[in-house]
Amino acid sequence: MTRAQPMPVWAHEMWRYRVLYLFVLPFAALVVLFGLWPIVQSIILSFASSSTAFRLSPDYVGLENFQTIFADRRFIASLRVTLLYTAISVVLNVAFALGYAVLLNSGYLKRGNTFFRLAVFLPVITPDVAGFIVWKWMYNQNFGAVNAVLGSLGLPMFGGIADTDTVLTALVAAELWKHVGFYTIIFLTNMQLLDPALDEAAKIDGATAWRRFWHVTLPQLRPAITINAVFALIQFLKTFTVVIVMTKGGPNFSTNFISYYAFQKFDQAAYGEAMAMATTLFVLVLFLTYFLYWVLERTDWR
Template identity: 30%
Template sequence: MDRTIARKSWYRRNEIAVTPWLFLAPGVLFFLVYVISPIFQSFHLSLFEWNGLGGENNAAKFVGLRNYEELMTDSAFEVSLINNVKWLVLYLLAIPAGLFIALFLNQTVTGIRLYKSLFFFPFVISQIVVGLVFTWFYDPRFGLLNEILGWVGLGPVNMLGDPDLVTYGIIFAGLWPQTAYCMILYLTGLNAVDPEQIEAGRLDGAKGWRMLWHVILPQLKPATFIAFVVTIIGALRSFDLISIMTNGGPFGQSRVLSFYMFEKALSEYGFRMGYGAAIAVVLFLIMLIFISYFLWSMYREERGH
């Protein structure tokens, strides 16, 4: 009885501090089990050669860092890594594009609800649908792209069949819904912009680009941070569009790390779980570097204030 009373009295004394952790506990538990644990499992699996099957004849064989050494001489991995760099650089165009569309949609003009619906539309459709739409758009026989090029006197282009152009064509397709997502983030951020600061900026003579750079953008830093993180993660994943539009072709020139990982680990051409895990580790480290940099930048700015 005394122990029960003591426990109750301890909880009542620490109720304000403990209650938030009780609400967070299920989410933290799921995060540890389904996010953190698989990361360490991938590191561990990358040190083995294993086809993913059970039985005595298919036991995992420890090979140390041999999978990582093989990556250094794998031309397909090199192509995938270069394509991921292209995705990272060009996919970031979605952020300024989303910002300027949000600034336009934040105005009070006739028909603004219709414009918002049109720009919001790409966000609500799946990546599979986006991939199919752009596959038809790029089709060299009846695609709208070659129709438009024909109007200005340019020859037909086989966007998805040209090894030099295919990655850029898929990136452009991915920018469509990603720009819509960044637009939504910035629209939400613009609703929280302090009108008093804008009025103060006008009194100081700020307008146009000066108003945007010195008054509005500093208040949009949280939205910009989220846009950067989500866009970088989207650029490094980029699996579904490639799978739908080219399946890694032509000649493997549209592969990225996530798709190459799938080919090596889970497709009928691979079944090398350890090698696929090594690719996943490299992909994770690249993502970790970018996200850690942005987190450190945000922390440093907050500490400076």
């Protein structure tokens, strides 16, 4: 008589939690259908010729679309400015959020704490387009609030979004206003979980406030820093709305980020190239996200 083969561990686990899996199944199917399938489809189309991309049987041209975009000096410039913008925005957003969260969590802003929390979070729930239209008017060269204030203080005018030298700064500021509240809330949540005993012990040992923050508080904030940095990286690599509302990729292509450039290619019916750009961006996001996560997780924070 042969003995029955024991059930594999994974099958055993699935059977054990079969009801749970049954409940999750519809949502998993939706994720595959509306989340993963479009990504797979766009990757497939990046290998198709533009003129047949939307046909039932597209003509596939191998890596031709990728060769075309990497031979396009404007795409290389777009790649460069996207990475530069992302690096600046990630560092600034995480740093500002951390500083603001520390301030809100300290005793200095006890009065009006709710107001300040609300003030920093309101832009997050403001519709993107509405917020950026206001910023666009604020940067207006003739009657914008920014230059009105600078002018009244006797300071030189700010080129805002009409000048290639200042447009990145202008967009970074607008997006900082828009997103920093979200990262601040993540930091504040993490701060609720800090162990006060560690801070008190360091205080008893005579550590200064700065040393306690640097060596006690900050290491405990590692989960929030990792989440915020990774999330910000993904967000800013895909920057699109602020561009389409405020600059249309200009002036002189200085804010022609990859998402917007791909959108323009799509608009010009260069579907293959647009998908190749989107796929390149997707790979870049995956790689840089994993790399950043790996670096942050490996860093000794103590």
